[in-house]
Structures are given as structure tokens and as C-alpha cells.
Amino acid sequence: MDLSLMVSSLPKLLSAAVITLKLLSISLIIGLFIGLLFAILRLSKNSIINRFAYAYSYVFRGTPLLVQIFIIYYGLGQVEYFRSTFLWVIFKEPYWCAIIAFALNTGAYTSEILRSAFQTIKPGIIEAGKSLGISGKIIFYKIQIPVAIRQSLPAYGNEIILMMKGTSLASTVTLMDITGVAKHIVSTTYKPLEIFITAGGIYLFMTFFIHNLIKYLEKKYSY
Amino acid sequence: MDLLTFGKTGWGDELFYATLMTIAVSITAMLIGFLFSAIFTPLKLSNNKFLNLIANSYTTVIRGVPELLVIYLFFFGGSGAIMYVASIFGYHEYIEINAFITGSVAIGIISGAYSTEVFRGAIQSIDKGQFEACKVLGLKRYIYFLKVIMPQMLRLAIPNLSNVWQITLKDTSLISVTGLVEIMRQSYIAAGSTRDPLFFYSFAAILYLMLTFLSMKLINKLEVKYSRGF
Numbered sequence: 469m470d471l472s473l474m475v476s477s478l479p480k481l482l483s484a485a486v487i488t489l490k491l492l493s494i495s496l497i498i499g500l501f502i503g504l505l506f507a508i509l510r511l512s513k514n515s516i517i518n519r520f521a522y523a524y525s526y527v528f529r530g531t532p533l534l535v536q537i538f539i540i541y542y543g544l545g546q547v548e549y550f551r552s553t554f555l556w557v558i559f560k561e562p563y564w565c566a567i568i569a570f571a572l573n574t575g576a577y578t579s580e581i582l583r584s585a586f587q588t589i590k591p592g593i594i595e596a597g598k599s600l601g602i603s604g605k606i607i608f609y610k611i612q613i614p615v616a617i618r619q620s621l622p623a624y625g626n627e628i629i630l631m632m633k634g635t636s637l638a639s640t641v642t643l644m645d646i647t648g649v650a651k652h653i654v655s656t657t658y659k660p661l662e663i664f665i666t667a668g669g670i671y672l673f674m675t676f677f678i679h680n681l682i683k684y685l686e687k688k689y690s691y
Numbered sequence: 692m693d694l695l696t697f698g699k700t701g702w703g704d705e706l707f708y709a710t711l712m713t714i715a716v717s718i719t720a721m722l723i724g725f726l727f728s729a730i731f732t733p734l735k736l737s738n739n740k741f742l743n744l745i746a747n748s749y750t751t752v753i754r755g756v757p758e759l760l761v762i763y764l765f766f767f768g769g770s771g772a773i774m775y776v777a778s779i780f781g782y783h784e785y786i787e788i789n790a791f792i793t794g795s796v797a798i799g800i801i802s803g804a805y806s807t808e809v810f811r812g813a814i815q816s817i818d819k820g821q822f823e824a825c826k827v828l829g830l831k832r833y834i835y836f837l838k839v840i841m842p843q844m845l846r847l848a849i850p851n852l853s854n855v856w857q858i859t860l861k862d863t864s865l866i867s868v869t870g871l872v873e874i875m876r877q878s879y880i881a882a883g884s885t886r887d888p889l890f891f892y893s894f895a896a897i898l899y900l901m902l903t904f905l906s907m908k909l910i911n912k913l914e915v916k917y918s919r920g921f
Contacts, residue, residue: 530857530903531896532864534875539896542882543889629755636757640868647760660767668756668764675755 484649495570503578528576585620625682709877723799753804794866
């Protein structure tokens with residue numbers, strides 16, 4: 469074990485952690501909106517909309533994240549027509565390709581989490597709202613969504629941690645996140661054990677942080 | 692579709708064998724995972740604080756670190772570690788470990804961390820009276836585990852184990868970085884030589900969907916079998 473190498477590689481890995489956190493936070497925010505949208509679509513009574521939303525979550529949950537990134541990064545660039553549209557500005561960057569793949573992936577999981585949260589809301593809460601003469605729209609935005617978010621907090625915390633681990637796949641499309649930088653350092657120092665263990669330590673620290681943050685939020689918003 | 696024909700011109704047979712490889716790696720990894728959970732579940736449930744700590748650090752560390760990093764660690768660090776051990780015994784040649792073995796062990800350790808949690812949860816949710824009844828009846832330890840606890844545990848564990856299986860199956864795609872020719876690696880090779888990545892990666896996605904769909908069907912049957920009488 470080369471302890472001094474572990475220490476000297478730490479600053480480089482920590483600065484790479486910024487990219488990991490950026491990838492994570494942007495894709496989580498986009499994913500949350502996608503998830504909310506598809507959870508609402510899943511609850512719709514129209515069977516076509518319902519099936520479409522189910523197919524989306526089934527496909528993204530049933531295939532590995534790596535395949536999704538590769539289809540978006542390598543696959544879409546192949547379509548001639550696509551390259552001439554304005555979207556190409558976004559899709560030619562590996563950074564945005566990774567974020568789109570992550571957001572779509574976490575969106576699928578989030579939609580399942582939120583859907584089950586919506587379904588477990590006690591009907592009494594909605595009935596109480598109705599009997600008070602509150603309109604359906606306001607019941608949905610002011611009662612159902614906040615309660616559903618609170619109920620899905622523990623499951624969503626797990627999803628955040630899974631997604632944080634998923635961001636390591638960004639290194640396969642040339643991005644220099646923690647894993648990418650670790651691999652680069654290994655290729656120059658030939659000390660895989662030390663470097664990967666240090667990188668793992670940073671990830672582990674982030675996992676602990678997210679875990680405790682979610683626990684804190686659960687306590688704060690418990691009812 | 693010409694790209695998928697069997698034989699020398701198409702990629703059909705290559706992708707077929709790659710699918711078999713993915714299945715083989717997933718099953719091996721899952722079994723290695725069961726082996727790990729057979730070791731760590733009792734440690735988690737024991738009353739000894741030190742043993743608890745060992746088992747908890749195993750599951751927390753593995754579940755808190757990206758799968759890709761674990762695979763890199765095993766693939767790049769594994770042969771180094773083995774060569775170091777071998778050098779103590781006076782063997783200084785280069786040792787290369789088979790990609791199948793490293794891959795299955797790495798994924799197996801990850802899968803083991805998840806299945807340990809599943810088994811722990813299943814055993815803990817068995818009614819306490821069952822354990823006490825066994826003690827009162829004076830059953831031998833292994834009979835008591837095999838005939839009373841195990842069947843009840845499996846019934847509770849199978850739905851969650853099917854999630855672990857799905858995770859394991861999808862994680863095997865990461866082994867492609869080590870060069871083992873499974874679905875992902877074969878698609879990468881095919882995409883590179885035909886310059887048609889969209890087609891091959893989409894096809895890989897369909898293969899994975901088929902695998903998850905079929906395995907869910909099988910697991911549902913198992914679930915029905917083990918929930919008889921409840």
C-alpha cells in the first residue's frame with residue numbers, strides 16, 4: 469500500500485467529485501420532473517396513456533444504464549437527419565448525453581416510486597378536502613403531491629444513492645468524473661488498489677451524506 | 692436485419708453466444724452472492740457486536756460504492772493482489788485471471804451484499820414464536836433451520852430476490868469493460884465494425900428486456916410454488 473500516493477491523488481479525485489455531483493444533481497432535478505409527469509400519466513384512466521407510461525418505465529428499468537448511455541451517445545449521432553437539427557448542439561456533448569441518459573433512467577424509477585406513493589394516500593385526506601369544498605386541482609397540488617413526496621422520501625433516498633453510483637458510468641463516455649479520473653491516474657501510476665480504494669472512499673462518504681440528509685428530512689417532515 | 696443472420700456474414704450467432712455468456716455470468720454471480728450471504732447473514736443476525744460490524748461494513752461499503760469501481764478494482768487490482776500473494780510463495784511470473792472469473796466474483800460480491808440484506812430482512816420478519824417453538828421441541832439446529840426457518844424465509848425472500856436478480860443481470864453489462872464477450876461487449880464490437888451503433892445497442896437493449904421479462908415469468912412461478920398454504 470502506497471499511502472503517500474493515496475494522499476496525493478486525493479485533491480485530483482476531489483475536484484472530479486464536483487463533476488460527479490453536477491451530473492447527479494442536474495439529472496436528479498430533470499428526472500424528478502419526468503418522474504412526476506409519468507407518475508401522473510400512470511394514474512390516468514386512459515389506457516393508451518397509461519400503457520405508454522408503463523412501457524417507458526419498463527424499458528428504462530429493464531435495461532442496463534450502460535446500454536442507455538451508449539444508445540444516446542453513440543447511437544443517436546449516427547442518424548443523419550438528427551445531426552442537422554438544433555438538438556445536435558446538445559447531443560454532441562458527452563456531458564449532456566450522460567445527463568439525458570441519467571435523467572431518463574432515474575425518471576423511470578422515480579415515476580414508479582411516486583406512483584405507489586400516490587396510490588397509498590389515504591382516501592380520507594382527499595375526501596376531507598372535497599367536503600371542505602376545495603377544487604380538485606388544488607387538492608392535487610396542495611395535498612396529494614406534498615403527501616406523496618413525503619411518503620416516497622425513503623425510497624427516493626435509495627434512488628438518489630443508486631443514481632450517484634450510476635454517474636460512475638459517465639466515465640465510459642470520456643467524462644472525467646471520480647471514476648474517470650481514478651482510471652486515468654491508475655493508467656499512469658499502475659497502482660490500482662490504492663487509487664480505486666481512495667475513489668471508493670469518496671463515493672462512500674457521499675453515500676453517507678445523502679443517507680443522513682434523507683434521514684434528517686424524514687424526521688423533519690414526519691407527521 | 693441482414694446484420695443479424697447467423698454464420699460468417701451476420702452477427703446473429705455471435706450475439707446469441709453473447710447472450711448465453713450474460714446468462715452464465717449472471718447465474719454464477721448470483722450463486723457466488725448466495726455464498727457470500729450464507730456467510731454474512733448469520734453474522735448480521737448474531738448478538739456479537741464485532742461480527743455485526745464486519746457484516747455491516749461489508750454490505751454498507753459494497754452498496755455505497757459504484758459497481759463499476761468494484762469491477763475496476765477487481766480487474767486491475769485482482770491480478771496484482773494475487774501476484775503479490777504468489778510472490779510470497781516464490782512465484783514471480785505474471786498471472787492473468789480469467790475475465791469470466793473476475794467478473795463473476797466482482798458482480799457476485801455486489802449481488803451478495805444485496806441478497807444478505809434480503810435474507811436478513813426475511814429471517815427477521817419470521818414470527819418469533821417459530822424460533823421458540825423449535826427450541827421448545829428440542830429440534831436439532833440444522834433440522835430447525837432447514838425444515839422450519841428456511842421454507843418460511845424463502846417465501847418472504849423470493850420477491851426481493853427477484854429484484855436482486857434484476858440488478859445482477861443488469862450489472863453484468865459493466866463486465867464488458869474488462870473485455871469479457873457478453874451482450875454489451877459483443878454489441879460494442881459489432882457496432883465498431885459495422886458502424887451501426889444505434890442498431891446494435893438497441894438490439895442489446897431488446898435482449899436485456901427479453902432476459903428480464905423471461906426471468907420475471909420464471910420467478911413468478913417460483914413465488915406461487917413457495918407461497919402454497921399461505
